[in-house]
Each structure stands twice: as C-alpha cells, then as structure tokens.
Amino acid sequence: MTAAESPQVAQRYDPRDVQEKWQARWAELDPFRASEDPADPRERFYLVDMYPYPSGDLHMGHAEAYAIGDALARYHFLRGRNVLHPIGWDAFGLPAENAAIRNDSHPADWTYANIETQAASFRRYAVSFDWSRRLQTCDPEYYRWNQWLFLRFYERGLAYRKGGYVNWCPIDQTVLANEQVINGRCERCGAEVVRRVLTQWYFKITEYADRLLADAAQLEGHWPERVLLMQRNWIGRSEGAEVRFAVEGRDEPVTVFTTRPDTLYGATFFVVAADLPLAEELCAPERLPELRAYVEQVRKLTDIERQSAEREKTGVFLGRYAINPVNDEPIPVWAADYVLPDYGTGAIMAVPAHDQGDLGFARAHGLEVRVVVDTGQPDPAQAGVATVGEGTLVNSGSINGLDKAQAIAAITAILEEKGLGKAAVSYRLRDWLVSRQRFWGTPIPIVHCPSCDEVPVPDDQLPVELPDLRGQDLLPRGVSPLAAAQDWVNVPCPACGEPATRDTDTMDTFVDSSWYMFRYCSPHDTDRPFDPERVRRWAPVDMYVGGVEHAILHLLYARFFTKILYDMGLLDFTEPFTRLINQGQVINCGRAMSKSLGNGVDLGEQIERFGVDAIRLTMIFASPPADDIDWADVRPEAMVKFLARVWRVAADVAAADAAAGPAAAARGTGDAELRRVTHRTIDEVTRLVEAYHLNVAVARLMELVSAARKAIDSGLKARGSAEGPGPADPAVREAAEVLAVLLSLFAPYTAEECWELLGHEPSVALATWPLADPALLVLDTVTCVVQVNGKVRDKLDVPPSITEAELRELALAAPGVLRTLDGRHVSRVIVRPPKLVNIVAA
Numbered sequence: 001m002t003a004a005e006s007p008q009v010a011q012r013y014d015p016r017d018v019q020e021k022w023q024a025r026w027a028e029l030d031p032f033r034a035s036e037d038p039a040d041p042r043e044r045f046y047l048v049d050m051y052p053y054p055s056g057d058l059h060m061g062h063a064e065a066y067a068i069g070d071a072l073a074r075y076h077f078l079r080g081r082n083v084l085h086p087i088g089w090d091a092f093g094l095p096a097e098n099a100a101i102r103n104d105s106h107p108a109d110w111t112y113a114n115i116e117t118q119a120a121s122f123r124r125y126a127v128s129f130d131w132s133r134r135l136q137t138c139d140p141e142y143y144r145w146n147q148w149l150f151l152r153f154y155e156r157g158l159a160y161r162k163g164g165y166v167n168w169c170p171i172d173q174t175v176l177a178n179e180q181v182i183n184g185r186c187e188r189c190g191a192e193v194v195r196r197v198l199t200q201w202y203f204k205i206t207e208y209a210d211r212l213l214a215d216a217a218q219l220e221g222h223w224p225e226r227v228l229l230m231q232r233n234w235i236g237r238s239e240g241a242e243v244r245f246a247v248e249g250r251d252e253p254v255t256v257f258t259t260r261p262d263t264l265y266g267a268t269f270f271v272v273a274a275d276l277p278l279a280e281e282l283c284a285p286e287r288l289p290e291l292r293a294y295v296e297q298v299r300k301l302t303d304i305e306r307q308s309a310e311r312e313k314t315g316v317f318l319g320r321y322a323i324n325p326v327n328d329e330p331i332p333v334w335a336a337d338y339v340l341p342d343y344g345t346g347a348i349m350a351v352p353a354h355d356q357g358d359l360g361f362a363r364a365h366g367l368e369v370r371v372v373v374d375t376g377q378p379d380p381a382q383a384g385v386a387t388v389g390e391g392t393l394v395n396s397g398s399i400n401g402l403d404k405a406q407a408i409a410a411i412t413a414i415l416e417e418k419g420l421g422k423a424a425v426s427y428r429l430r431d432w433l434v435s436r437q438r439f440w441g442t443p444i445p446i447v448h449c450p451s452c453d454e455v456p457v458p459d460d461q462l463p464v465e466l467p468d469l470r471g472q473d474l475l476p477r478g479v480s481p482l483a484a485a486q487d488w489v490n491v492p493c494p495a496c497g498e499p500a501t502r503d504t505d506t507m508d509t510f511v512d513s514s515w516y517m518f519r520y521c522s523p524h525d526t527d528r529p530f531d532p533e534r535v536r537r538w539a540p541v542d543m544y545v546g547g548v549e550h551a552i553l554h555l556l557y558a559r560f561f562t563k564i565l566y567d568m569g570l571l572d573f574t575e576p577f578t579r580l581i582n583q584g585q586v587i588n589c590g591r592a593m594s595k596s597l598g599n600g601v602d603l604g605e606q607i608e609r610f611g612v613d614a615i616r617l618t619m620i621f622a623s624p625p626a627d628d629i630d631w632a633d634v635r636p637e638a639m640v641k642f643l644a645r646v647w648r649v650a651a652d653v654a655a656a657d658a659a660a661g662p663a664a665a666a667r668g669t670g671d672a673e674l675r676r677v678t679h680r681t682i683d684e685v686t687r688l689v690e691a692y693h694l695n696v697a698v699a700r701l702m703e704l705v706s707a708a709r710k711a712i713d714s715g716l717k718a719r720g721s722a723e724g725p726g727p728a729d730p731a732v733r734e735a736a737e738v739l740a741v742l743l744s745l746f747a748p749y750t751a752e753e754c755w756e757l758l759g760h761e762p763s764v765a766l767a768t769w770p771l772a773d774p775a776l777l778v779l780d781t782v783t784c785v786v787q788v789n790g791k792v793r794d795k796l797d798v799p800p801s802i803t804e805a806e807l808r809e810l811a812l813a814a815p816g817v818l819r820t821l822d823g824r825h826v827s828r829v830i831v832r833p834p835k836l837v838n839i840v841a842a
Contacts, residue, residue, distance in 0.1 A: 013647040015611035015640065015750050022752050022762075023123055031765045032077065032128040034084040036534070042082035046538045047073045048517050048577075050546030050554070051088045054114035055095050058121045060586040060593065060603050060631065061547075067616040068583050068625050068694065069545040070127045071745040075689050077128065078741065078769040084538055086133035086520040087122065089115050092143075092509045094172055094188065097440040097474055104471035107440040111138055121604075125612055126748045128765065135523045137512035138440070142519065144463035145529035146511055147445040149561075151456050152568060153203060154446075159434075161446075161454065163199040165275070165341050166433060173476030174437040175200060177508060178430050180553070184304030192302050195275070195341075200435040201444060201505065205560050209235050209427045212559055215574055223580040224626070230551040236428025241412045243349065243421040245270060245322040247282055247333060254278070254322070257344045257426045260351070261415065262407035265396040266372035267331060267349040269362070270322040271315070274298045274335040276346040282333055284319030291316050291335055298337045306337045313338055313361040324349075325420040326411065327397065336361060344426060356386040372396050373404075432557065434508045439466065439474050439481040441506030449493035449500040458494055464502070480504040513554050514561040517541050517576060532570050544577035547585075548626075555580070581692060584628040586619075593631075601631050613747035614639040620746050621698045642702060643750045646739055649708045650754035653736045656727035657759070670731025677707040678735045679776035685742050686772070694746075701742055708735040733758070741767050786811045787838040788820045804831045811837040 035042070049069040052062060073085040096107035103110070115136060122129065135142055153159040167176040171191040175198060180187045205212075213235055216228050240259035247254055247270075254272075258264075272279045274295050283291050294316045298306070305311060315336035322333050338357055339348055352362035353371045359380055362369050369381035375391035377383075393399050398414070399407045415421030435444070443464045445457040457464055467488040474481045482504040483489060493500035515529065521538050522531035540562075555577075562576040585592065588599040606615055617639040622629040669675060681704040688697040715726020725732055737758055744751035744764045755764035781797040784807065794816030798807060808831050811817060821841055828840040 013644045013651075013750075013753075015613045015643050015747070016608075018749050018753050019124065019612060022126070022749050025752070025762055026126075027123075029763055029766075030131075031763045032073075032083070032085060032130050033132055034130050035082050036537075038537075040082055042080060044084070044538055045076045045081040045543075046084045046541050047076065047543045047545070048086065048520070048541050050544070050550065051090050051513070051516065052118060053090045053093060053095070054111055054118055056114055057117050058125065058603055060601050060606075063125070063603050063606075063615055064586050064619045064629060065545060065547070065583045066122070066125060066127050067619045067746070068581065070616075071620060071694055072543060072545070072581075072689070072692075073128050074745045074748070074765060075769070077765055078744070078767060080768065083128075084133070084520070085128055085130055086135075086523075087119075087127070087129040087131065088133070088135040088516060088520065088523075089118070089137065090509065090513055090516075091115065091136045091138035092441045092506075092512060094174075094438060094440070097438055100440075101471060101474050106468065106470045107474070108138065111440075112136075124607070125616070128748075133520050133523050135516065135519060137509075137516065140463045140465050141526070143442040143512070145515075145519070146442040146507060147457070147462050147464060148459060148529060149515065150442075150507070150511075151445055151459070153564065154456060156564075156567075158204045158207065158564065159201060160204065161199060161201050163197060165195050166198050166200055167193045168196040168198075169193055172438070173478055175433060175435060177433045177510075177553075181303075184302040194302065195299060198435075200433055201503075201507075202431040202433050203560070205432045205557075206427060206429055208560055208563050209237065209429050211563055211574075212556070213237060215559070215563070218575050219580075222578060224548070224582050227548060227551045227555065227580065227582065231556055234429060234552040234556065238426045238428075240424060240426065241408075241415060241421050242424040243325060243415060245325060245349065247322045248320050248330075249284070250282060253420075254282070254347050255345055256347050256349050257424060258349060259426075260354070260404075260408070261411045261421070262393060262396075262399065262402075262404055263351045263354050263372050264324065264326045264349065264411055265399075266351040266353050266370045267324055268352060268368040268370055269331050269350045270333045271336050271339050271348050271350050271358075271361070272318070272333065273339045273341040273343075273346040274316065274337055276341040278346060279318065279335040282318050282320050283335070287316065287319040291318065294335065301337060303340060306340065307357075309356070309360070311338075313357070313364045315361065315365065317365075325415065325418065332367070334361075334365070342430060352386070353380045354386050354388055356388075359384070359386045370395060432508075432560075434511060435505040436508055437478070437480045438476065438506060439469055441509060442511065443482065444503040444505050444507060446503040447491060447494055447500045448503060449496065449498065451498055452493055452495045452500075455493055455495045455500070461494070480506065482506070510554055510557050514557045515565070517544075517558070518565070518571075530570075535570075536572055539571070540573050540575060541577045543579045543581065545581045545583065548582040581625060583625050584623065586629045586631060588630065589632045590630060606636065610636040610640055611643075611749070613643055613750045617642070617698060617746050620694045622695065624695055625692055642705070643747060645705050645709065646701075646743060646747075646750055647754060647757075649705060649712065649732075649739060650736045650757040652712050652727040653733050654757040654759070657733075660728055670729040670734065671711055671725035672731075674707055674711045674725060674729075674731040674735055675773075676776050677704060678731070678738050679772040681742070682738060682770050683772035683777055686769070689745070697742075698746060701739065704735060704739060708732055708739070711735070738770050740764055741770060782834050784811070784833075784835050784837060786814050786817055787836070788817060788841055790838065793817050793820045798834050800834050802834050804833050807831050807833045807837060811839065 076083045091111050096111045099110040100107040150159055167181050169176055169186040169191050171189045181193050186193055238259050241261040242255050242257055244253035244255050275298050315334045318333045318335055320333045321330035324331055350358040352358040352369045372395050373391040374394045375387040375389045377387045380386050390404055393402050393407045399410045412423050445464050447455045449455050467485040489501050518530040518535050521534040525531055558576050563574055565571045566574050593600045614636045618634050618636045622634050681700050684700050685697045711725045711732050712727045714724025740751050740754040751764050779800050782800050784796045784798050785792055786794040794814040808829050825842045827842055830838040
C-alpha cells in the first residue's frame with residue numbers, strides 16, 4: 001500500500017475502535033508461528049510465560065505478567081529471530097473439583113469453559129502466542145506422559161511409597177508437600193495444617209540436592225539472586241556430624257545429626273519427637289500411658305505452634321538414659337513437642353547452654369545447663385539466654401582451648417576413631433510428596449496386587465484415564481474420590497491377572513508444570529513426551545517470565561525434573577531456564593486485591609473503558625518489571641491520550657503524503673535535529689529493552705513523540721517557510737515509522753494502525769527493528785551543570801570532548817558563578833567532564 005492509497009484519516013483516535021479489526025487480521029496472518037524448518041537460518045529464541053490456571057477470566061496480575069513477556073517476545077521477533085512463544089493451561093487442580101461439587105457437574109466442564117474464556121481474552125490482549133502449540137494439562141494426551149515419566153522414575157528408584165507423617169489440610173482434605181505449607185497453613189486455602197500418618201508416594205528429590213545446589217552456579221547473573229538464595233535456603237545443606245548414642249533397653253544406638261559436634265560435652269539430655277514411633281520404642285513400660293496421653297495432645301498442635309518460642313516447653317521423661325559418647329555420662333531421654341518427627345532423625349542431643357530451645361526446655365524441667373563454649377557472655381543458666389556465638393571450648397576434655405572449627409574437626413576425628421560417629425551432611429530439603437487425595441489430577445499408574453505388591457501399569461495401557469465422576473461423588477472424605485469408583489478401581493493385576501486395585505491417589509499438579517516447557521516443542525507427539533531433537537533445537541528456555549512466588553515450588557521441581565531427564569538421555573542440558581524474569585504484583589491502595597477487602601479491579605472492565613493498549617502501556621510504564629504496581633497510583637486515561645498523540649503523528653504524515661501525491665519523491669534526509677532524536681531513541685530503547693528497563697523505554701518513546709509533534713507543529717505554523725520541518729519532512733516520517741515499530745512492543749493495536757496509515761502492509765510485527773546511525777548518536781554539545789557549594793548556579797553547552805582544564809576555565813567564568821562567588825576565595829574545583837563542575841568556595 002502506498003501513502004497515496006492509505007485509508008482515509010479519521011479526525012480522532014480511540015484505541016478501542018481498532019481492536020476487532022486487528023484481531024481478525026492477526027488471525028489471518030498468523031505472524032507469530034515458530035518455524036520448525038531445520039534450514040531456517042534465523043537464530044532461535046524460546047520465551048515462555050508461566051502458564052495460567054483457568055480459574056476464571058484473566059485478572060490484573062495476568063495483565064502485567066503477559067504484557068512484560070509479550071513485549072520481550074515481540075522485541076526478539078523484530079530483531080529477526082525465529083521465536084517460539086507458546087501458550088498452555090495448568091488445568092488440573094482443586095478449584096475445578098470444588099466448582100464441580102457446587103454445580104453437580106464434571107470438573108472438565110468448568111475447566112474447559114474457563115480455558116476458552118481465557119483464550120479469547122489472550123487474543124484480545126494481543127499476546128504474540130504461537131497458538132499451534134496450545135496444550136492443556138488435563139488432556140489425557142498430556143497426562144499420559146506424566147504417568148509415563150512417573151513409571152520411569154519408579155524404575156530408577158526415584159518414585160517410592162512409604163508411610164509416615166504428612167501435612168494434612170482439613171479443608172481441602174488432602175496432603176500437602178512441605179513447600180505448600182506457609183507458616184503452618186495451607187498455601188491454597190489458608191487452613192491450619194495438621195499432621196497425619198499416611199502411606200504416600202514421594203519423588204526422591206533429596207538425591208539431587210547437591211546437584212541442585214551446584215548447578216545454581218550456571219544461573220548466577222541470569223536469575224534474580226533472591227530466587228537462588230531462597231532455593232539454597234530451602235535445600236538447606238548443613239555440614240556436621242552423625243553421632244550415635246547408646247540407649248538403655250535398646251540394642252541399636254540412636255543416631256542424631258548435629259552441626260555443632262564440638263558442643264557434645266555440653267549435651268545434658270536427649271530428646272525424641274513425641275509423635276515419632278521411636279519414642280514408644282525407647283519408653284520404659286511404666287511410662288507408656290503418660291507418653292500416649294501426651295502424644296494425643298501433641299497431635300492437636302501445628303508445627304508452628306510446636307516450635308514457637310512463646311510456648312511453654314512440655315515433655316515426658318521416658319524413664320531411660322542415653323550415654324554421651326564422648327564422656328560416657330548417662331543423660332535422661334525425653335519425648336517433647338518442640339522436636340519435629342521429620343527433622344533429621346527426629347531425635348536430638350540437647351545442649352541447653354548453647355541452644356535457646358534446649359535452654360527453655362531445661363529451665364522448665366530442672367535439667368542441667370553446662371557451658372562448653374566460652375563466649376564471654378553471661379551464664380545461660382542465670383541469664384536465660386543461650387550463648388550461640390564463636391568462642392573457646394571449655395569443660396570439654398581434650399578439646400579444651402580450641403576454637404569452633406578446630407574443635408569440630410577434633411571431636412569428629414575422635415568419634416570416627418571410636419566408631420561412634422562420622423562427618424556428615426544433612427539437608428533441610430525433604431523428598432517431594434506427590435500423592436493427593438483428590439480427583440482432578442493425574443492418576444498414579446500403579447496397581448496394588450495382594451500377590452505381586454506394587455505393579456506398574458504397562459506403557460501400552462497408558463493413559464490411565466479418570467472415570468466420569470460428578471457432583472457429590474467428588475466430595476472429599478479423607479480418601480481420594482477415586483476410591484469410590486469401584487468399576488475403575490478393581491482391575492486384574494497386570495503381572496499375574498488376579499484381582500487387584502488401582503492406586504486411588506492423583507499426582508500433585510506441580511508434576512504437570514515440571515516439564516511442560518519441553519512438551520511445547522512437540523505438543524502433538526503421540527509416541528513420547530517430547531521429541532528430543534526438537535527440544536535440542538529450542539531448549540533450554542532462553543527467557544522464562546513469571547512470579548517469584550514459585551521460587552521453591554515450581555522452579556525447584558522443574559530443575560529437578562530436568563536433571564532426571566538429562567540422566568535418562570532425553571536432554572543434553574541440566575537447567576531448564578537460562579534466564580528468569582520475575583514480575584511484581586498488581587495491588588490496590590497498598591494491599592493485595594481481594595473480594596473480601598473490596599479493592600478488586602476487574603481487568604475486563606478496565607479494558608472496556610480504556611482499551612487493551614492503554615492497559616498494557618500502563619502496566620509497563622508504572623514500574624520496573626520486578627516491582628509491585630499499585631493500581632490506585634496509575635492513570636490509564638493518560639495512556640489513552642498518549643496513544644492518540646502517537647496516532648496523530650502518523651495521521652499527519654499520512655495526510656501530508658496524500659496532499660503531496662505520488663510526485664512527492666525522495667526529498668533528502670530531512671530535519672537533522674529530529675533525526676538525531678530519533679536515532680538516539682532507537683539506540684536507548686534497544687539497550688533499555690535488553691536490560692528489561694521497559695518502563696524507561698516507554699518514557700523515551702514519549703520524548704520522541706514530543707519531538708515529532710514539535711517538528712510537525714513548527715512546520716504547520718510556518719506555513720511553508722523555513723522555520724520548521726512540518727509533517728511532510730522525511731525526518732518526521734522516519735520518526736513516525738520508528739515510533740510504530742518500537743511502540744508495537746507495548747501497544748500493538750495502535751502500532752498496527754500507525755503502520756498502516758504510513759502506507760505499509762501489515763503486520764508491523766513482521767517489520768525489522770530499526771538500527772541507529774552511529775553518526776547521529778554523536779552529540780554536538782552536552783549540557784554541563786555548574787554548582788557552587790553543591791547548588792546549581794549555571795549551565796553550559798559544551799562539546800562532549802572538552803578537556804578538564806577547558807571546562808574548569810569556562811565554569812569559573814560563567815556569569816552565574818561570578819555572581820555567586822562575588823569575590824570569595826575558591827578553595828577547590830571538582831571537574832567531571834563533560835557534565836559536571838562543582839566549585840567549593842570559602
């Protein structure tokens with residue numbers, strides 16, 4: 001389309017008016033489909049936004065996150081890269097199941113309806129997805145491969161079933177992984193979590209703890225440091241020693257892990273978690289009734305309550321003594337609530353002088369407090385404050401006088417020599433509990449046979465599909481609803497053919513999201529979870545965009561899965577995401593948006609009122625990506641006005657071209673000053689986008705719009721004189737075209753409209769990112785600020801190459817400086833050419 005053929009220019013611009021037009025054009029053009037042609041010479045770039053959960057329509061948080069990811073994807077498209085930017089849905093989970101119970105329907109009805117709603121909203125929001133890669137994790141075609149991977153993990157000993165204490169949510173009626181318990185509460189519904197003994201499935205993530213820590217070095221400088229720190233802390237690698245304590249009445253010693261074996265001489269009692277079976281094993285028979293009554297009380301407490309410093313330290317003496325292995329002293333064995341059953345071995349050596357929890361217990365029960373590290377602080381037995389700092393060992397036999405590091409090495413050597421202990425490493429990380437007692441998830445592909453025990457479902461029988469349960473059949477009853485589906489549960493054993501039962505738990509939905517980024521590379525593959533060759537072509541993911549709240553759940557699990565898949569030979573890399581970008585939250589009036597607080601903002605209403613482009617620009621301009629956005633502090637209406645100004649620049653150029661007609665041939669390069677502004681904008685926006693300073697990039701576009709507007713208006717006012725360039729000037733057209741391309745990252749509808757007005761065929765997404773002319777980046781002059789005693793007194797226009805001596809001389813002669821000094825003595829002149837001079841006067 002030529003300028004002369006451009007559509008008639010409207011008199012005003014409303015960004016809402018063009019949305020349906022461009023949605024239809026994009027659907028026709030499909031400009032964001034990634035090429036799988038191995039001969040395609042373009043550099044590949046793989047960007048993934050954390051996929052959404054279909055709980056309803058898109059919300060304000062989605063609006064921010066996907067505006068950021070889309071801007072970055074569009075930038076790489078325009079830089080000429082073959083970009084893969086897919087979309088899918090994290091479609092299993094409790095909200096769908098609860099909705100099905102309320103509505104007497106199947107969870108799939110609610111899930112797929114919400115997916116279609118969100119898909120339509122994503123198209124309206126103009127996100128540059130390759131829709132051919134679309135996936136939903138609740139499709140049997142997807143979760144079949146969850147089951148296949150589970151079985152491969154099982155074969156490698158990485159999936160196993162065991163009984164033990166688990167976190168139980170009494171509201172959702174299901175177990176939770178440790179990572180899903182926040183301050184003692186269910187991270188989804190907020191209910192207080194309780195402890196129950198259940199037999200559950202686990203993934204052995206602890207086997208990969210050291211690799212997860214070591215490989216984090218690959219991510220430094222590419223992931224936010226706080227995310228890496230959170231993962232390191234969650235894994236919690238601690239070096240220390242395992243110490244074996246003999247206990248009367250028991251043949252086998254009890255092993256404890258301690259990071260401070262140097263304080264062994266200060267261990268004056270021994271504590272076992274009251275609800276650990278070991279407590280009953282150690283307990284003298286006459287003490288069992290008291291212990292059992294105590295355990296019933298302990299089971300009513302949350303882990304947070306048990307470890308609270310404010311609670312009175314309760315416990316029961318078990319009527320037994322352990323032998324301290326370094327001095328052979330008998331020390332009493334207690335069961336207590338402040339020790340948790342899944343921390344270490346569930347038993348500890350108590351050193352009350354140097355541990356506050358132990359000190360509180362000792363003071364409550366009249367137990368000895370023995371100082372073994374001299375820190376120069378008051379006696380803990382008197383002060384009530386344990387001394388935990390560095391110091392010199394005392395009251396510690398052969399290690400007296402040593403410092404902490406020397407003492408740890410010495411006592412560990414003594415223990416190893418006696419066969420009573422050894423150096424050891426412990427982790428805070430626990431194996432990933434993946435069983436869930438709910439319906440809407442991936443069935444675990446194991447059959448339980450009375451004769452054969454656990455039998456994997458053969459691969460050719462996958463997927464094990466969910467039965468058709470609806471409404472009240474899905475009500476939680478403490479076991480999975482699948483247990484009631486007798487026709488589904490009862491099956492022949494795959495090994496012996498005798499009657500057997502399916503496992504009735506489903507998998508944690510974080511299993512689904514631990515490998516979906518690889519499925520995107522070949523989403524329609526029916527023979528394997530993904531095509532390894534295509535994954536090698538695209539992955540690892542170059543850029544991953546999402547919230548920091550996933551630091552120790554999804555992101556850690558995805559790293560774990562990737563390492564297993566590497567060990568299986570399916571991947572040739574060990575980290576799934578090369579670069580991670582976290583976005584902040586969208587809040588309102590200083591608080592998270594909530595229906596109960598009445599401060600929620602409906603995204604759909606905002607889009608209806610202001611248009612997609614204005615909302616996207618508002619999100620981007622409000623703050624750097626990682627910062628929170630308070631919707632009460634932003635003004636989308638200001639962005640509507642800005643977009644109208646951008647459109648008016650293109651409209652004025654189009655009108656000038658139409659007036660000049662086809663005879664308006666090449667007219668030179670145009671106004672030099674505007675060209676300098678345009679090329680400086682190209683250069684700065686390029687660098688800002690590369691550094692993810694997207695809000696500043698928008699600010700630079702605003703400056704370019706102002707410069708272009710000034711050039712147009714000066715020419716119109718001059719009415720053909722040489723006083724200004726006007727809309728027909730080639731530099732103004734160049735500025736308008738650059739604006740359209742650069743703005744397309746953030747406001748695609750307006751950018752497309754401007755691009756078309758300027759006579760170009762759609763889509764602007766298929767254009768080329770402009771290159772700045774280095775010659776136009778050289779400044780003729782820069783403004784130097786001249787201060788006297790820290791206050792600005794003059795400004796000078798100087799050459800960028802000015803020397804320190806030249807700038808000093810000019811500054812001292814500046815009129816504003818002379819007036820301020822008024823004869824006073826200059827004691828010092830600080831020169832920072834070419835932009836700053838500070839004169840210090842007496």
